[in-house]
Amino acid sequence: MPDKIIAHIDGGSRGNPGPAAAGFLLEDSNGTQLRAKGCVLGRTTNNVAEYTGFVKALEAARSFKPEQLVVFSDSELLVKQINGQYRVKSELIKPLYEQAVDLLSGFKNWKVRHITRDKNKQADSLVNEALDAGHDIEARLKPVSKKEKPIRLGVLISGGGTTLINILKYINEDKLNAEVNVVISSRSTVTGIEKAKNAGLDVKIIRTKDYHDIDGFSKRIEAELVAAKVDLVIQGGWLCLWKIPYRYKNRVMNIHPALLPSFGGKGMWGHHVHEAVLNAGCKVSGCTVHFCTNEYDDGPIIIQRTCEVLNGDTPDTLAARVFEQECIAYPEAIGLFAAGRLSVEKGITKIKP
Structure with missing residues (x-):
């Protein structure tokens, strides 16, 4: 049985009310399609159709007994x-709402998230196919995915979550x-939290000020990573x-917006890094992906990518160009780890062919 099911739901009425x-x-976390169905409902409203699709998806998902259920809908009202x-004010919707809440109580971990209509095309297509056919349809399942089991990531953020969104x-x-x-955030008010939640991700807020010392703070982070069965930890603006x-030795990555070991260490983050690069008169900058140790910006280097420092650059213009390289370097490093191509020997990362 899949440990996670992702559901896309939709409903529609031609006339509102009308046919x-x-x-x-339903898909598993590998993208393997488990069930796809369109159901005719007779004459009713858009909102009733949306809720009916939700209920039918929950009933179908229940049979798989997943550990986690994430439902995506383009109905802002329903979500x-x-x-x-x-x-819930509509007397037509109340019974369906109550049925949905009752079904959700049977799932250990569930989330219902809003997405835009353009990202819900498959569910929308099932609605229209059923309406055109005039009867229920069961879509043919896609072939089972042959790709390897995906690597499980835990992402640590302290800001806007741009690295998370890129991944x-x-x-x-x-x-x-x-x-x-x-996703673990060290701050409770940053925009990265909302971005993660909108993507249907599990978010934990762990702040240093809530713990007496770094040991308690670190143990809580470790506990959440272990509970999520994380294979690789990604620090993105952390x-x-x-x-x-020890269990995560050489399994925690960080990306730094400069070419380490230059312009690293405590206080060297964001615009501070780019200001230092410009003040030093460097002609080249870039980014570094490295395994982490218990020191700031320290650890075996995995990948570095460079960009030119231009005349007239400001910290902002240089940062934008460096970030373009970050968007390439981090996924590449994660992919190398997932493929088992990274090893660390005497503090130096080796990339296997």
């Missing part, structure tokens, strides 16, 4: 009602065989020092 149908698609942000982009485009199992446990 209506609901559709849902906000299920998440307690809107009240998700590579995953969604099938350029990186990985999945993000948990600004806190933590004690990396």
Whole structure:
């Protein structure tokens, strides 16, 4: 049985009210399609159709007994009602809402997230196919994926989550065989948290100020990573020092916006790095992906990519050009790790052919 199911749901009515149908698609974390169905509903409203698709998806997902369920819908009303942000006022919807809540209680871990309509095309297609056919349809399943089991990532953030979003982009485009199992933020108000939640990810907030010392802070991080069965930890804009446990030795990566060992260490982050590069008169800058130790910006270098420092550069213009290289370097390093091509010998990373 899959440990995680991802559901896309939709519903629609031609006329509102009018002839209506609901559709849902279930996939596992590898992208293998488990179930895809369109159901005709007779004459009803868009909102009833949306909720009916939700209920039918939950009923189908229940049979797989997953550890985690993530549901995506383009109905903002449904998503906000299920998440307690809107009240349910319609007498037509109330019974379906109650049925959905009851079904959700049977899942150990669930999330319902909003997506735009253009990202919900498969579920929308099932709705229209059922309406056109005039009867329920069961879509043919895609062939089972032959790719290796994805590597499980834990991503640590302290800011806007741009590195996280870039990694998700590579995953969604099938350029990186990985999945993000948990996101840990060291701050409670950063925009990266909302981005992670919108992507349906599990987010934990672990702040240094909530712990007496670095040991307690580090043990909590380790506990969340272990609980999420993380294979590789990715620091993306992570600004806190933590004690990396032995179990994660050479399994924690960081990306630094300069060519280490230059312009690294405590206080060297963000614009501070690029200002230092410009003040030193460097002609080349870039980024470094490295394994982490218990020191700032220290550890075996995995990949470095460079870019030219131009006359008239400001910290912002240089940062933008360096970030372009970061977007390439980090997924490449993760891919090398996932393929088993990295080893560390006497403090130096070796890349196997």
